Amino acid sequence: MLSVRAPPRAFSPSPPWRRRGRLDGFAAPRCVSAAPPVTTLETATARPAGVSFPILVNGCTGKMGVSVAEAATSRGLHLVPVSFSSRENLDKTIQIGDTDIEIYGPSAREDVLSSVIDEFPDVVVVDYTAPDSVNSNAELYCKLGVPFVMGTTGGDQQLLYKSVQDSKNYALISPQMGKQVVAFLAAMETIAEQFPGAFSGYRLEVLESHQAGKLDTSGTAKAVIACFEKLGAVFDMDRMVKIRDPEQQLYMVGVPEEHIDGHAFHLYHLTSPDDSVSFEFQHNVCGRSIYAEGSVDAAIFLYKKVQSMDPKRIYNMIDVLQEGDMR
Ligand SMILES: NC(=O)C1=CN([C@@H]2O[C@H](COP(=O)(O)OP(=O)(O)OC[C@H]3O[C@@H](n4cnc5c(N)ncnc54)[C@H](OP(=O)(O)O)[C@@H]3O)[C@@H](O)[C@H]2O)C=CC1
Ligand SMILES: O=C(O)C1=N[C@H](C(=O)O)C[C@H](O)C1
Numbered sequence: 096m097l098s099v100r101a102p103p104r105a106f107s108p109s110p111p112w113r114r115r116g117r118l119d120g121f122a123a124p125r126c127v128s129a130a131p132p133v134t135t136l137e138t139a140t141a142r143p144a145g146v147s148f149p150i151l152v153n154g155c156t157g158k159m160g161v162s163v164a165e166a167a168t169s170r171g172l173h174l175v176p177v178s179f180s181s182r183e184n185l186d187k188t189i190q191i192g193d194t195d196i197e198i199y200g201p202s203a204r205e206d207v208l209s210s211v212i213d214e215f216p217d218v219v220v221v222d223y224t225a226p227d228s229v230n231s232n233a234e235l236y237c238k239l240g241v242p243f244v245m246g247t248t249g250g251d252q253q254l255l256y257k258s259v260q261d262s263k264n265y266a267l268i269s270p271q272m273g274k275q276v277v278a279f280l281a282a283m284e285t286i287a288e289q290f291p292g293a294f295s296g297y298r299l300e301v302l303e304s305h306q307a308g309k310l311d312t313s314g315t316a317k318a319v320i321a322c323f324e325k326l327g328a329v330f331d332m333d334r335m336v337k338i339r340d341p342e343q344q345l346y347m348v349g350v351p352e353e354h355i356d357g358h359a360f361h362l363y364h365l366t367s368p369d370d371s372v373s374f375e376f377q378h379n380v381c382g383r384s385i386y387a388e389g390s391v392d393a394a395i396f397l398y399k400k401v402q403s404m405d406p407k408r409i410y411n412m413i414d415v416l417q418e419g420d421m422r
Contacts, residue, residue: 147216148398150391151175152223153232155189155196158308158357159246160222161386164191164325166183167221175218179204179212181228205235212241219394219401222247226311230254236259237262242401244393246272246386248314267397268414270314272389274421276378277412280318284413287325295327296368304338304348304360312337316361317334319376328365354381388422396420 104272150167154160155178167176175193183200184329199207211218219242222232226249228415233250236243237258242265245255252268259266271277301320303313312335320330344350350358358381365374389412396415400407413419 106415116183135257136298144396146395147171147173149173149175149218150394151177151211151215151218151220152196153179154223154225154247155191156185156198156399157181157225159386159390161189161191161381162383163221163223163246164189164194164196165389166287166384166387166391168192168194170395172391172394175211175215176222177207179207179402181225190326205239208235208239208241212422217402219244223390223391223395226250229265233266235256236266240264242266242397244390244397245269246390246393249311252404263408265397265401265408265413267393267415269393270318271386272393272412273380273385274392274416275385276315276380277389277416277421279378280315281413281416282320283319283322283405287322289295291325292327294323294365297326297328297365297374298368299330300334300336300364301329301330302336302338302348302362304344304350304358305349306356306358307339307341309339313359314360315358315359316363319361323363323365328345332390345361351381357382391402392421 099360125195144227152160152164152174154166155164157381160178164174164178171206174191174196176194176196178189178196178198180198184197185200187198188195201289207352220236221244222229223246224232225247229245229250230246233243233245233255241263245266245268248270255268256320258264259268269277271280299320302315303316305313316335324330338344340350341355344355344358345352346361348360350360358379360377360379362377364373367373393412394416396408396418400410412421
């Protein structure tokens, strides 16, 4: 994870994506040609969630929506057969296991969600939609008092937290649901808290690569950068290297071809003011299963908090990890 390089003769303080044609620093994960771990009905039976409640996954026309709905079903949760879209009159159903999910447009959102809450008072919503829907969706969940997991990144994050605080609704908000990446983020937060300024004056450079359809800058990278900034590193957000071009991902970043449509590679490079020391951190994820499983962990965690009427209302994935509730 961490590499500290002593300055050899040919030492270059530049990050690898500036030094080489191909990003050698971006070692492809070992899952390269293996299929990502899949939770099947069989494994779900072997590993029951131990708790069951209704879960509504918003954004089932999208990739994460489908993955979370599948993971929820496999873990024995009751998938509510309703989801939403930004498009009116889509007239579409999406089949997840045995459940046909009906997709409703924006004008039906409030009425349909109210009916769902009437029918399933214990429902938890998991949101994987789009950055420009984050705030309006959260406003609606808060207005109707339905607990929600916000996996969608972007939007106005300050406003998001304010909506939840003002409404006293329960919510779990995190730009990152993958257990191991959450652990890395937790470590970064701890280091930043304990040793503020330890990297004072270091230059930070960041590269993130995601599937071409990703609309926003990595929310995870932003959270990690905030920690490096607390540690004293200097970063100019405009200089973030954001790669969405499949050719570059394949030949420069080294993303396995079968994961061009679903990957999240992150590289952070720090250089000391006198160029004598450099650090590199990276986390490279292929596929979406770690987020889908983490999202179900998050929904179960939040459900338990609601049921126990915990006075704390807003959570993140570090809370879930700290309470030992991530698989
Ligand atoms: N927290 C985490 O660990 C992770 C977070 N993410 C985040 O999740 C989000 C979704 O990612 P992904 O699934 O890959 O993206 P996709 O583009 O595949 O899916 C997003 C879906 O949201 C739908 N949508 C857009 N607006 C609305 C709305 N107002 N109401 C309901 N549905 C809407 C779109 O469908 P339509 O055209 O039908 O409206 C689209 O299909 C992104 O913000 C991404 O960064 C992704 C992976 C992990
Ligand atoms: O859109 C994605 O795919 C991802 N989004 C999240 C983010 O923006 O940090 C998490 C992960 O990078 C995958």
